[in-house]
Amino acid sequence: MENIQLISTKPEKWEYFKKNLSVSYEFINSKPGEAVDFSEIAIIAVDEIENIGKIPDAEKKRLPIVFFGNSDDFSTEIKVRKLGAVDFFYTPFDKELLMLRFKHISKMSDLSKFKTDNLRWMHTVKREMVNFQEGMAEVIAQTVESRDEYTGGHVIRTATFIGLLGEEFVEKEVLTKEQLNLIVRAAPLHDIGKIGIRDSILLKPGQLTESERIEMMQHTEKGANLIRKIQKRFASHIYLQYAYDIALNHHERFDGKGYPNGKKGKDIPFCARLMSVVDVYDALVSDRVYRKGIPKEKAFEIIFGGSGTQFDPTVLKAFDNCKDYLI
Numbered sequence: 001m002e003n004i005q006l007i008s009t010k011p012e013k014w015e016y017f018k019k020n021l022s023v024s025y026e027f028i029n030s031k032p033g034e035a036v037d038f039s040e041i042a043i044i045a046v047d048e049i050e051n052i053g054k055i056p057d058a059e060k061k062r063l064p065i066v067f068f069g070n071s072d073d074f075s076t077e078i079k080v081r082k083l084g085a086v087d088f089f090y091t092p093f094d095k096e097l098l099m100l101r102f103k104h105i106s107k108m109s110d111l112s113k114f115k116t117d118n119l120r121w122m123h124t125v126k127r128e129m130v131n132f133q134e135g136m137a138e139v140i141a142q143t144v145e146s147r148d149e150y151t152g153g154h155v156i157r158t159a160t161f162i163g164l165l166g167e168e169f170v171e172k173e174v175l176t177k178e179q180l181n182l183i184v185r186a187a188p189l190h191d192i193g194k195i196g197i198r199d200s201i202l203l204k205p206g207q208l209t210e211s212e213r214i215e216m217m218q219h220t221e222k223g224a225n226l227i228r229k230i231q232k233r234f235a236s237h238i239y240l241q242y243a244y245d246i247a248l249n250h251h252e253r254f255d256g257k258g259y260p261n262g263k264k265g266k267d268i269p270f271c272a273r274l275m276s277v278v279d280v281y282d283a284l285v286s287d288r289v290y291r292k293g294i295p296k297e298k299a300f301e302i303i304f305g306g307s308g309t310q311f312d313p314t315v316l317k318a319f320d321n322c323k324d325y326l327i
């Protein structure tokens with residue numbers, strides 16, 4: 001048996017329905033605006049237009065509303081249908097017709113709930129898959145990082161810093177919140193190409209030779225190629241495009257003297273121009289295999305000294321605004 005919530009100032013008007021439909025439906029009375037538990041309700045019935053507006057919005061979307069009028073006034077029916085009622089009953093009522101229409105409404109409502117539940121379920125599964133894949137990517141990035149104990153935490157710190165720096169551009173409406181979110185999620189993969197660099201080079205305590213330096217520089221292209229392969233499998237993941245742009249271009253310089261392609265100025269993707277600043281800042285202040293980290297103030301001096309040569313001056317202006325929040 002299904003429950004019908006009657007919302008009316010004159011419950012006596014409903015005696016006819018209670019008497020004729022009580023085999024299939026249970027009627028629950030409430031006054032307009034009264035707090036009601038709709039969790040076990042299948043249909044909401046009202047008999048005054050203004051009462052439709054007193055039904056909570058969430059319940060209006062979820063449950064079918066029927067209206068009972070006492071005339072065949074089409075303008076009233078149009079009004080109540082526009083307010084969200086799915087059916088309109090005029091007096092006098094035919095019991096059989098009433099039952100058939102109530103059954104139809106219940107069936108349509110069940111179908112709609114089934115569709116909504118399915119969509120919700122599909123959305124949850126999709127979200128879980130995305131989380132899993134991103135989590136895996138982050139674990140791989142941290143595994144690469146863990147090969148070099150002196151750079152521990154670089155992946156997480158640079159993702160946090162790029163989030164702080166990017167906020168400056170969200171405020172200026174250069175980036176949307178969604179774009180920044182994708183950049184932050186992509187940032188941990190910036191050095192993923194180091195997975196293809198030999199330990200003897202990656203962990204070398206002294207200066208690299210010229211040929212070793214060239215091999216080390218290849219981590220940008222190796223990383224980009226790896227992300228391209230993942231992208232082919234998961235084409236719908238937009239953050240992978242940001243991950244690709246960052247991995248390939250985070251060692252490019254604003255003056256075109258960087259690597260791997262010597263891109264210049266705005267030819268370097270914006271996300272990579274952000275990454276290049278936070279990557280260098282974290283490298284400077286952190287202990288490395290071959291040297292101790294330098295104090296923050298000294299690192300700021302070096303970074304601001306690279307304005308227009310190594311770094312984008314616009315990015316450095318934003319960096320200056322948020323540098324006090326950096327560790």
Ligand SMILES: [Fe+2]
Nearest residue numbers: 190191250251
């Ligand atoms: Fe790098």
